[in-house]
Amino acid sequence: xxxxxxxxxxxxxxxxxxxxxxxxxxxxxxxxxxxxxxxxxxxxxxxxxxxxxxxxxxxxxxxxxxxxxxxxxxxxxxxxxxxxxxxxxxxxxxxxxxxxxxxxxxxxxxxxxxxxxxxxxxxxxxxxxxxxxxxxxxxxxxxxxxxxxxxxxxxxxxxxxxxxxxxxxxxxxxxxxxxxxxxxxxxxxxxxxx
Ligand code: GLN
Numbered sequence: 001x002x003x004x005x006x007x008x009x010x011x012x013x014x015x016x017x018x019x020x021x022x023x024x025x026x027x028x029x030x031x032x033x034x035x036x037x038x039x040x041x042x043x044x045x046x047x048x049x050x051x052x053x054x055x056x057x058x059x060x061x062x063x064x065x066x067x068x069x070x071x072x073x074x075x076x077x078x079x080x081x082x083x084x085x086x087x088x089x090x091x092x093x094x095x096x097x098x099x100x101x102x103x104x105x106x107x108x109x110x111x112x113x114x115x116x117x118x119x120x121x122x123x124x125x126x127x128x129x130x131x132x133x134x135x136x137x138x139x140x141x142x143x144x145x146x147x148x149x150x151x152x153x154x155x156x157x158x159x160x161x162x163x164x165x166x167x168x169x170x171x172x173x174x175x176x177x178x179x180x181x182x183x184x185x186x187x188x189x190x191x192x193x194x
Pocket of ligand 1: 049050051052053054082083084085087112113141142143144
């Protein structure tokens with residue numbers, strides 16, 4: 001199993017992270033809710049779920065988890081950031097709040113709410129490089145895109161608006177909610193890259 005008993009944290013500062021946790025458990029990992037720096041210290045990898053990136057950024061600062069993540073990133077912490085998590089992982093946020101502080105986990109310029117009103121929420125079958133067995137059912141909810149990817153960043157999936165799955169080393173981000181489509185393959189790919 002790709003998870004193989006790894007302790008994988010799921011950031012749980014804003015709302016429940018149950019769906020990510022159950023997918024991780026199905027893949028053989030041991031999911032752990034992360035709310036404090038001590039929780040983070042005990043995990044081998046971290047999933048940053050969707051939500052509201054401006055609120056999550058404030059909570060990352062006030063809980064001390066943000067700085068703890070920055071420290072662990074320097075040591076190669078594997079991170080999967082999804083939707084708001086992708087925004088938080090980016091080195092640059094476009095249309096963010098001025099006081100929004102990113103984690104700088106991956107060299108991307110990410111635009112918040114990048115799809116127009118009519119496409120605020122939609123589902124699409126997405127071809128993702130490295131995923132076998134056909135397209136991935138990707139659920140986009142007020143999603144971001146990456147308008148720029150730095151050197152060394154792999155773009156694994158792209159729509160007209162920009163890149164929607166990217167990876168660099170053990171850090172992977174996607175603009176949609178991979179936990180909502182009933183498909184384990186994106187989490188599995190993350191665990192395989194750890
Ligand atoms: N639009 C949200 C933000 O800017 C992200 C939405 C999501 O995570 N589904 O944080």
